[in-house]
Amino acid sequence: xxxxxxxxxxxxxxxxxxxxxxxxxxxxxxxxxxxxxxxxxxxxxxxxxxxxxxxxxxxxxxxxxxxxxxxxxxxxxxxxxxxxxxxxxxxxxxxxxxxxxxxxxxxxxxxxxxxxxxxxxxxxxxxxxxxxxxxxxxxxxxxxxxxxxxxxxxxxxxxxxxxxxxxxxxxxxxxxxxxxxxxxxxxxxxxxxxxxxxxxxxxxxxxx
Amino acid sequence: xxxxxxxxxxxxxxxxxxxxxxxxxxxxxxxxxxxxxxxxxxxxxxxxxxxxxxxxxxxxxxxxxxxxxxxxxxxxxxxxxxxxxxxxxxxxxxxxxxxxxxxxxxxxxxxxxxxxxxxxxxxxxxxxxxxxxxxxxxxxxxxxxxxxxxxxxxxxxxxxxxxxxxxxxxxxxxxxxxxxxxxxxxxxxxxxxxxxxxxxxxxxxxxxxxxxxxxxxxxxxxxxxxxxxxxxxxxxxxxxxxxxxxxxxxxxx
Numbered sequence: 276x277x278x279x280x281x282x283x284x285x286x287x288x289x290x291x292x293x294x295x296x297x298x299x300x301x302x303x304x305x306x307x308x309x310x311x312x313x314x315x316x317x318x319x320x321x322x323x324x325x326x327x328x329x330x331x332x333x334x335x336x337x338x339x340x341x342x343x344x345x346x347x348x349x350x351x352x353x354x355x356x357x358x359x360x361x362x363x364x365x366x367x368x369x370x371x372x373x374x375x376x377x378x379x380x381x382x383x384x385x386x387x388x389x390x391x392x393x394x395x396x397x398x399x400x401x402x403x404x405x406x407x408x409x410x411x412x413x414x415x416x417x418x419x420x421x422x423x424x425x426x427x428x429x430x431x432x433x434x435x436x437x438x439x440x441x442x443x444x445x446x447x448x449x450x451x452x453x454x455x456x457x458x459x460x461x462x463x464x465x466x467x468x469x470x471x472x473x474x475x476x477x478x479x480x481x482x483x
Numbered sequence: 484x485x486x487x488x489x490x491x492x493x494x495x496x497x498x499x500x501x502x503x504x505x506x507x508x509x510x511x512x513x514x515x516x517x518x519x520x521x522x523x524x525x526x527x528x529x530x531x532x533x534x535x536x537x538x539x540x541x542x543x544x545x546x547x548x549x550x551x552x553x554x555x556x557x558x559x560x561x562x563x564x565x566x567x568x569x570x571x572x573x574x575x576x577x578x579x580x581x582x583x584x585x586x587x588x589x590x591x592x593x594x595x596x597x598x599x600x601x602x603x604x605x606x607x608x609x610x611x612x613x614x615x616x617x618x619x620x621x622x623x624x625x626x627x628x629x630x631x632x633x634x635x636x637x638x639x640x641x642x643x644x645x646x647x648x649x650x651x652x653x654x655x656x657x658x659x660x661x662x663x664x665x666x667x668x669x670x671x672x673x674x675x676x677x678x679x680x681x682x683x684x685x686x687x688x689x690x691x692x693x694x695x696x697x698x699x700x701x702x703x704x705x706x707x708x709x710x711x712x713x714x715x716x717x718x719x720x721x722x723x724x725x726x727x728x729x730x731x732x733x734x735x736x
Contacts, residue, residue: 383694446712459700
């Protein structure tokens with residue numbers, strides 16, 4: 276009796292292991308090394324743009340936008356940021372929102388990089404957090420010293436390769452911050468997404 | 484402008500918030516039932532910040548060299564370390580208490596009264612901020628509704644109670660201010676901390692102020708996220724649940 280139970284348990288373990296492997300094998304995409312190489316490439320491309328001498332602010336913005344479009348999954352980020360309001364939005368509203376959201380993020384990064392003075396980043400470590408997602412921890416060092424800034428990049432693998440879906444700066448989530456901010460704007464407009472679209476359309480592009 | 488009666492009602496609200504069980508309203512994802520008043524105080528604080536504090540912090544940055552400013556930061560942190568030690572003990576964080584203890588003695592003696600962060604050169608002894616608001620959180624106290632305090636800025640009943648608790652517990656304050664009757668110590672330390680912290684946040688806050696569509700909502704989110712990270716003490720980022728929309732849609736369709 277005991278022997279039979281023991282055999283059963285072994286068979287069950289083998290089965291579970293097989294099923295477990297099968298499940299991850301079917302869904303797992305990408306590797307930690309692949310994600311790291313992808314992030315390094317974004318860094319190299321960005322620094323190459325920033326190091327271009329005599330680049331006008333317009334050209335800088337255009338080049339950064341290209342990198343952003345190539346490497347960030349704006350659709351996933353934008354949809355997560357909009358939360359439940361995504362479902363209420365019409366297709367036209369969704370498309371306009373994604374376009375305006377992308378412009379906002381690109382402007383924000385372009386302005387941040389305008390003051391670039393030779394910062395560089397070091398890879399600290401990579402953690403796989405789901406079948407498709409990797410969290411890469413980096414530290415950004417400023418040339419004039421001072422404490423390093425901790426930045427975590429969440430990179431998702433899919434059939435189309437890798438894409439950034441979240442950036443966490445000093446434990447503050449980019450997506451959560453946008454989600455809270457946009458949610459507040461929509462809530463204050465009586466739950467209407469048009470309130471957010473208006474705010475995005477009318478924002479001061481040259482602010483700061 | 485904010486009238487006296489308004490301020491009084493706000494203070495009353497704060498007290499009510501402190502005393503109440505701090506229940507969370509599921510219909511209010513931002514946990515901000517006093518948003519209208521909070522926004523008014525926030526606007527006043529922002530005006531003060533932009534017109535007084537930011538110019539002072541900028542002048543401080545422009546006139547005082549970086550190594551000196553770093554020593555000011557170190558010194559203020561060192562004065563705060565006995566209080567951090569107490570909070571680590573109250574949180575039952577033995578390792579954290581040990582770090583605070585070692586930091587204080589090493590930096591006070593070898594770091595010349597705390598002006599040099601000698602201990603922090605060892606990554607295991609890096610500075611970590613703790614306060615009684617965090618201790619209350621570790622004890623399971625809910626934050627309660629979001630509050631913007633006049634001058635002090637973003638808070639909640641738990642963190643407000645934390646500020647009061649820290650004032651009462653701080654050994655440095657007892658030894659220097661109460662024992663020696665040096666009344667100016669507390670206010671000077673507060674002012675120095677304010678300028679020191681504001682200088683450190685100059686670029687980041689200017690960035691948020693410029694790029695946010697709703698500065699108030701952005702700061703509210705940043706405050707909550709930062710506090711949660713401080714409370715959790717974890718070096719690892721907690722990933723949020725970002726769904727795989729494409730896969731979901733394929734499954735549904």
